[in-house]
Amino acid sequence: xxxxxxxxFALMSVLWGIPYLLIKVAVESVSVPMVVFAxxxxxxxxxxxLALRAGRLGAVxxxxxxxxxxxxxxxxxxxxxxxxxxxxxTSSMTGLLIAAVPIIGVVLAxxxxxxxxxxPLRWAGLLVGLAGVGVLAGPHLGGGSAQAIGExxxxxxxxxxxxxxxxxxxxxxxxxxxxxxxxxxAALAYTGPAVATWPGAMPGGxxxxxxxxxxxxxxxxxxxxxxxxxxxxxxxxGMVFTYVNPAVxxxxxxxxxxxPLTGTIVxxxxxxxxxxxxxxxxxxxxxxxxxPPPGDSSTAHAPEPTAPEPTAPEPTAPEx
Numbered sequence: 417x418x419x420x421x422x423x424x425f426a427l428m429s430v431l432w433g434i435p436y437l438l439i440k441v442a443v444e445s446v447s448v449p450m451v452v453f454a455x456x457x458x459x460x461x462x463x464x465x466l467a468l469r470a471g472r473l474g475a476v477x478x479x480x481x482x483x484x485x486x487x488x489x490x491x492x493x494x495x496x497x498x499x500x501x502x503x504x505x506t507s508s509m510t511g512l513l514i515a516a517v518p519i520i521g522v523v524l525a526x527x528x529x530x531x532x533x534x535x536p537l538r539w540a541g542l543l544v545g546l547a548g549v550g551v552l553a554g555p556h557l558g559g560g561s562a563q564a565i566g567e568x569x570x571x572x573x574x575x576x577x578x579x580x581x582x583x584x585x586x587x588x589x590x591x592x593x594x595x596x597x598x599x600x601x602a603a604l605a606y607t608g609p610a611v612a613t614w615p616g617a618m619p620g621g622x623x624x625x626x627x628x629x630x631x632x633x634x635x636x637x638x639x640x641x642x643x644x645x646x647x648x649x650x651x652x653x654g655m656v657f658t659y660v661n662p663a664v665x666x667x668x669x670x671x672x673x674x675x676p677l678t679g680t681i682v683x684x685x686x687x688x689x690x691x692x693x694x695x696x697x698x699x700x701x702x703x704x705x706x707x708p709p710p711g712d713s714s715t716a717h718a719p720e721p722t723a724p725e726p727t728a729p730e731p732t733a734p735e736x
């Protein structure tokens with residue numbers, strides 16, 4: 417990974433590790449639609465003027481269908497489900513469940529055109545990661561907690577699909593335009609529900625600070641960094657930052673919200689992240705045969721090697 421790739425990776429690990437903490441704070445006083453509206457509207461308010469000034473609006477019009485699909489699976493559904501789930505789950509647990517995104521991504525890629533074979537190691541990673549989800553979710557599969565866990569797992573599916581849409585269908589759309597217009601669409605979609613559930617009194621400073629940070633830092637800034645990351649290093653490698661997000665989420669929940677750090681959380685953390693690493697591991701190429709030592713008599717009278725048949729070059733990712 418390039419130096420720029422590592423910088424983007426480190427930044428994303430933090431920017432999308434702290435939203436779970438901020439959402440937990442925000443839903444204490446405002447409705448789920450209000451949280452999503454504030455987050456998307458603030459992000460759009462910052463990014464849309466920049467995108468309009470940059471031009472290239474024809475690219476947005478040409479890609480409006482995949483743009484809508486991306487917005488639906490990355491923002492419209494997931495952010496509402498996530499905010500609702502955190503009414504009943506701790507931010508630590510929510511962050512850990514979202515760590516299943518790389519595992520889901522491997523399965524979806526396999527069934528949507530990824531020709532890479534899943535070997536025993538990667539299958540083992542899938543099973544280990546799913547076991548970690550089971551360890552974490554099992555004791556809570558009852559009543560409202562079961563519904564909240566289901567909501568978070570749907571979020572994980574959406575988060576796994578969205579980067580695939582971005583890399584396969586939206587490569588020609590600049591990162592700024594993709595972020596700005598997807599946030600604008602989401603803000604418009606949530607305007608009505610937010611107005612209908614507008615709080616009767618001004619939220620406290622703690623909640624307002626959480627909403628502002630969600631919109632400006634964890635949305636406007638984070639989306640730009642996210643798109644640049646997956647375009648710099650690819651989807652599979654780029655999404656590895658989700659291995660670090662749960663650690664940030666757990667640390668924030670324990671340190672700032674007083675959430676418990678139990679043995680179950682630690683065990684599930686090890687299983688989910690270990691499974692994710694195995695599930696996304698790439699097979700090492702076969703080692704090249706060693707060259708014969710100088711003066712080896714077995715090659716003294718060997719015939720001259722012939723030039724290999726020309727082969728078509730492997731496709732490479734487009735430059736950005």
